[in-house]
Amino acid sequence: MSNDLTQDALAYHAEPVPGKISVELTTSAETPQDLALAYSPGVAEPCRAIAAEKDAAYLYTGKGNLVAVISNGTAVLGLGNLGPLASKPVMEGKALLFKRFAGINSIDIEVATEDAQEFIETVQRIAGTFGGINLEDIKAPECFEIESALVELCDIPIFHDDQHGTAIVTAAGLLNALEIQGKRLQEAVITCLGAGAAAIACMRLLVSMGARRENIYMLDRRGVIYNGREGVNAYKQEFANHTDKRSLSDAIAGADVFIGLSGANLLSTDMLNSMAEKPVVFACSNPDPEIKPELALATRDDLIIATGRSDYPNQVNNVLGFPFIFRGALDVRASCINEAMKVAAVRALCDLAKEPVTAEVLDVCGLSSLEFGPDYIIPKPMDSRLLTRLAPAVARAAIASGVAGIALPEDYAPVV
Ligand SMILES: NC(=O)C1=CN([C@@H]2O[C@H](COP(=O)(O)OP(=O)(O)OC[C@H]3O[C@@H](n4cnc5c(N)ncnc54)[C@H](OP(=O)(O)O)[C@@H]3O)[C@@H](O)[C@H]2O)C=CC1
Numbered sequence: 001m002s003n004d005l006t007q008d009a010l011a012y013h014a015e016p017v018p019g020k021i022s023v024e025l026t027t028s029a030e031t032p033q034d035l036a037l038a039y040s041p042g043v044a045e046p047c048r049a050i051a052a053e054k055d056a057a058y059l060y061t062g063k064g065n066l067v068a069v070i071s072n073g074t075a076v077l078g079l080g081n082l083g084p085l086a087s088k089p090v091m092e093g094k095a096l097l098f099k100r101f102a103g104i105n106s107i108d109i110e111v112a113t114e115d116a117q118e119f120i121e122t123v124q125r126i127a128g129t130f131g132g133i134n135l136e137d138i139k140a141p142e143c144f145e146i147e148s149a150l151v152e153l154c155d156i157p158i159f160h161d162d163q164h165g166t167a168i169v170t171a172a173g174l175l176n177a178l179e180i181q182g183k184r185l186q187e188a189v190i191t192c193l194g195a196g197a198a199a200i201a202c203m204r205l206l207v208s209m210g211a212r213r214e215n216i217y218m219l220d221r222r223g224v225i226y227n228g229r230e231g232v233n234a235y236k237q238e239f240a241n242h243t244d245k246r247s248l249s250d251a252i253a254g255a256d257v258f259i260g261l262s263g264a265n266l267l268s269t270d271m272l273n274s275m276a277e278k279p280v281v282f283a284c285s286n287p288d289p290e291i292k293p294e295l296a297l298a299t300r301d302d303l304i305i306a307t308g309r310s311d312y313p314n315q316v317n318n319v320l321g322f323p324f325i326f327r328g329a330l331d332v333r334a335s336c337i338n339e340a341m342k343v344a345a346v347r348a349l350c351d352l353a354k355e356p357v358t359a360e361v362l363d364v365c366g367l368s369s370l371e372f373g374p375d376y377i378i379p380k381p382m383d384s385r386l387l388t389r390l391a392p393a394v395a396r397a398a399i400a401s402g403v404a405g406i407a408l409p410e411d412y413a414p415v416v
């Protein structure tokens with residue numbers, strides 16, 4: 001890679017052919033006999049079988065290993081409302097990650113509407129084609145209504161990645177970072193900048209895992225969300241606090257944890273200096289974090305910092321979650337991705353980070369050594385054990401919580 005990220009990134013997306021994904025055949029289509037099976041007349045047989053029993057679609061079509069990545073482009077990374085077409089590189093990117101890390105076929109679909117009901121109806125009508133649906137980069141608060149409606153309407157997993165993928169990876173990274181800093185989630189004071197899809201879901205999961213609701217200060221563009229503030233939607237209201245803190249400077253003074261799910265360069269060095277000793281800073285806005293790691297580390301040396309990016313240590317990004325969570329869910333034909341499955345993924349991620357890093361990962365990262373500690377709180381996306389640890393943990397949790405459609409084979413070993 002040269003020093004010109006813009007040129008490199010555009011060239012990467014343009015060559016060898018435009019985009020990042022393609023469709024391949026899985027069976028022979030070379031002879032008239034092949035075509036007589038693949039198309040007319042043979043194709044009528046699986047059609048009849050599926051018409052008689054819909055689960056036959058899992059036997060005779062690609063449905064069971066196909067996930068749609070669906071967006072309307074209203075919250076593209078931290079870039080804002082770029083619209084559906086401009087979100088396509090991100091959605092193709094998610095499809096790439098599904099295939100690369102979990103062997104899941106994935107197609108991006110960009111829906112041209114900002115109306116929640118229109119979006120729901122569009123997705124509901126095409127949902128049966130897929131084994132699961134990954135909603136992506138849909139802004140809050142519409143994303144909450146969209147996801148819960150589709151969960152009710154569809155019998156396949158519907159998963160808003162920016163909510164739950166992010167929450168799972170953030171919770172895992174935070175539990176490990178706090179352990180290294182000698183702190184406990186139950187006592188940690190958490191300042192969360194951002195009150196959208198990712199922030200609300202992250203704070204909800206942290207509370208369900210032991211964080212104290214009253215120790216969380218959530219902020220949006222207008223500052224701290226406090227009891228009695230006007231114009232606060234129901235989702236933000238869940239995190240309204242009894243407090244006279246109003247600004248980020250007020251809310252971050254003395255905090256143990258900063259979680260940024262907002263926008264670029266919003267955390268100043270003065271704010272960082274005002275945090276408690278041994279703080280944890282997750283500056284997770286993409287592509288540009290709330291504070292650059294080099295600036296944060298130059299400001300104080302007792303912190304642990306993570307970002308959402310691949311080019312710094314400690315990548316707290318939903319890529320560590322969604323491919324493997326869907327792999328586990330698809331492999332047992334789960335009807336949804338529930339809390340038990342999410343918590344199983346958090347635990348598996350936490351545990352994997354404490355195991356020795358493999359030579360394969362060190363090699364691909366260009367490192368000679370790496371171990372659990374301030375610069376390694378969470379596994380690297382290239383760690384092939386993510387698949388073999390997270391997918392079975394999620395699949396078993398689906399079975400134990402009664403949402404699996406089929407049993408897991410005893411010798412289950414997911415491969416890409
Ligand atoms: N690392 C990771 O894995 C992930 C990172 N993210 C990042 O999180 C961010 C938010 O994404 P998402 O939740 O999907 O988007 P949403 O549009 O749903 O939410 C954005 C939130 O950020 C707040 N915000 C934006 N700018 C500021 C600001 N200057 N000061 C304070 N708050 C601000 C908004 O405030 P208001 O409500 O007032 O408009 C809103 O609450 C993005 O940068 C995204 O890249 C998201 C998912 C995964």
Ligand SMILES: CC(=O)C(=O)O
Nearest residue numbers: 077078162286317318
């Ligand atoms: C990583 C991701 O999904 C986001 O930043 O929106």
Ligand SMILES: [Mg+2]
Nearest residue numbers: 077136137162
């Ligand atoms: Mg996203």
